[in-house]
Amino acid sequence: MKPRQKLATEKTRGGKEMVLTSHDRDFSISIDGVELMNSRQHLSEEELAKLGCLHLKRHDAPRVL
Numbered sequence: 001m002k003p004r005q006k007l008a009t010e011k012t013r014g015g016k017e018m019v020l021t022s023h024d025r026d027f028s029i030s031i032d033g034v035e036l037m038n039s040r041q042h043l044s045e046e047e048l049a050k051l052g053c054l055h056l057k058r059h060d061a062p063r064v065l
Helices: 043-058
Strands: 005-011 017-023 026-031 034-038
Touching: 034 043
Parallel strands: none
Antiparallel strands: 005 017, 017 026, 026 034
């Protein structure tokens, strides 16, 4: 089994450690050891996109990059 590789770390404003890791072809973001999101499960990204695009419902032909 391939080990997790730490790609980057950053301190949040609250002083907690945010870490980006990779494992094989997957990526994960965690804060203080609690996983927030990963590339295998993408429901949170889809929900965020829905929230960000709600205002486009009133347009006839919206486009998003």
